[in-house]
Amino acid sequence: MKHIDSKTLKRHLAQFTLPHAVANTDEWNGYNQIERKRVTVNHGEHEWARDDDGDGIREVHINTTEGMWTGTRNFLRPFRGVNKDHLSGYVAMCEHSINLKSITPEFIAALVSCT
Template identity: 50%
Template sequence: QQITIQPQVEVTTLPTTTVYTDESDAYNRIPDSGRERQTVCHSMREYARDDDGDGFYEVHCNTMEGIWVGLRNFLRPFRGIHKKYLYLYVAMFEWSYNLRWIDFDFLRRLLFPPSTYFPT
């Protein structure tokens, strides 16, 4: 029996989603649900691919792998977490990960739309 993540992909993504994966067989059925699958073949030492030649590597799975490394490093000091509370720790990590994009200018624009402040 083939192990697949197809049901989870269908529940958590939109039908128009492009899924970026490695060559694992667990992802083979993703296109069956109408979702596009782009792969890199780690066994052939391919880790990123520039499909259109513009110098930007469109196909890779490094971002998600990097997030998982960050989550593991975030959880390490807690030395074991009960699965009942894991979602709370993941939510806390997600909040802190997304917070890195918030700076003073973002907050100023959020709290004081252009019609309410005067440039300095």
């Protein structure tokens, strides 16, 4: 996304997430306008994760998102920089590898048939 504000974020959420999905965010004010259930951590108050339901697991955090971007940086590092015109393609390749839970025979067959 080239420009990030509440309006852009709302459009993006509507396009790429299910209406009942819960948004895990930090305290950035731009998130206040999203029209869905939201749980937050307040990094400004040194809160990084929280156990809201008392089961001992800190389910409120944004580490998944932060970890995804760390993985993306690690994926791009061997290229020693990429042309910004092609960055979205590299990020899409990384996203695909994150979304691909297992390499199945069907996946290999589809991959081979593309060549």
